[in-house]
Amino acid sequence: MGNKQKTALISGITGQDGGYLAKFLLEKGYRVVGLYRRASTDTFGKLKEHGIFDKIELRDFDLVEFSNICRLFKKYQPDEFYNLAAQSFVGVSWEEPIYTTQADGIGVLFILEAIREFSPKTRFYQASTSEMFGKVQGVPQKEDTPFYPRSPYGVAKLMAHWMVVNYRESFGLHASSGILFNHESPMRGKEFVTRKITSHFAQTLIGATDKPLELGNLNAKRDWGFAGDYVEAMWLMLQQEVSDTYVVASGTTHMIREFVEEAGKVCGFDIEWQGKDEKETGVDKKTGKIVVKVNPEFYRPAEVELLLGSPAKAEKVLGWKRKVDYKSLCKMMMEKDIERAKQGIL
Ligand code: NAP
Ligand code: GDP
Numbered sequence: 001m002g003n004k005q006k007t008a009l010i011s012g013i014t015g016q017d018g019g020y021l022a023k024f025l026l027e028k029g030y031r032v033v034g035l036y037r038r039a040s041t042d043t044f045g046k047l048k049e050h051g052i053f054d055k056i057e058l059r060d061f062d063l064v065e066f067s068n069i070c071r072l073f074k075k076y077q078p079d080e081f082y083n084l085a086a087q088s089f090v091g092v093s094w095e096e097p098i099y100t101t102q103a104d105g106i107g108v109l110f111i112l113e114a115i116r117e118f119s120p121k122t123r124f125y126q127a128s129t130s131e132m133f134g135k136v137q138g139v140p141q142k143e144d145t146p147f148y149p150r151s152p153y154g155v156a157k158l159m160a161h162w163m164v165v166n167y168r169e170s171f172g173l174h175a176s177s178g179i180l181f182n183h184e185s186p187m188r189g190k191e192f193v194t195r196k197i198t199s200h201f202a203q204t205l206i207g208a209t210d211k212p213l214e215l216g217n218l219n220a221k222r223d224w225g226f227a228g229d230y231v232e233a234m235w236l237m238l239q240q241e242v243s244d245t246y247v248v249a250s251g252t253t254h255m256i257r258e259f260v261e262e263a264g265k266v267c268g269f270d271i272e273w274q275g276k277d278e279k280e281t282g283v284d285k286k287t288g289k290i291v292v293k294v295n296p297e298f299y300r301p302a303e304v305e306l307l308l309g310s311p312a313k314a315e316k317v318l319g320w321k322r323k324v325d326y327k328s329l330c331k332m333m334m335e336k337d338i339e340r341a342k343q344g345i346l
Contacts, residue, residue, distance in 0.1 A: 005031050017227055035061030037060070063104075073119040077119040091191070097152035131151060134149040136306055181225065183229075195333065212292055221308070222254065224250060262330045271291065
């Protein structure tokens, strides 16, 4: 970095990626302004756990409030803006399709309009997603693989993605879209499948629950990486002379049931699958106890069966490389949740 300290605004600062990115940018010497939405309860737990809460300036922000977004750009004219805010859970997007579209689709258009009008030099990062590939039209998925979203979330994110491409081409904005495949960490929300598994197994292990973990589709495949690795790719995109679109992925894929088995191993469970479909259970061979069972309530109206991304372009152009592999990620999440469970803070 040159002499002048750079300013980065991060929306979604209270979320999984917000914390990792803020930490990364603070270490690079940035002034970090975190954008959060007001809540009646404390949503800063992750920033406190990262130990960076008091190093971040906080400002009110909501994706659905255009006037607020315009004021932020007028005031800060930041060097970089990372849009990590979103209604990010696919499952909820069928329950709240209109809000999801307003926040994840139109909200991004608000930001692009505000940049165009008040801060055209700001470099913009949009958190796009592998969910845009949905019913995949090619394996592995690359930047030029056709999209086929399978949820209101995927559709809304695809609208935002094309707006980013369009504003780049129409108005010369430095606007990049990172098509990130699933990335997880001990800070992942507990409604997502990996963290749902690790948080429940930790409770099982310490004896806080004897209820089996209830899951939906065990056969879906995901390309999982570590959030701490993926935020570096976001930053690298904004350091390029020209903005572009990049897939960020691990290049490996695993079934949900494999993650269950792997997390189980860390807990000392030896899981054997019995029965089929809605009747399927995962039994710990050592104790004979059912530790997992299928509950069709968690099936989705339309499923994304397979995600497998190619990070070749990000590796070649950005020089990005993931450091944490799938097994280490699973172990990291499981061990952290066991530690939290023992401390009674899970
Ligand atoms: P996350 O943990 O769910 O965080 C989402 C953040 O957005 C939270 O800070 C949340 O605030 C905020 N938010 C939600 N609605 C908002 C609104 N209307 N206005 C302002 N802020 C709002 O998600 P994440 O895993 O960090 O993901 C970051 C971004 O990457 C998201 O856009 C997500 O869709 C995208 N993405 C994630 C993955 C992944 O695997 N993690 C993959 C591809 C793309 P509260 O704390 O107040 O709820
Ligand atoms: P997504 O890829 O962004 O939807 O991330 P999730 O972690 O929410 O879901 C990943 C996959 O796990 C999807 O194919 C889900 O259908 C599958 N899955 C199976 N059981 C569950 C469950 O109980 N909760 C969630 N969230 N996903 C589940």
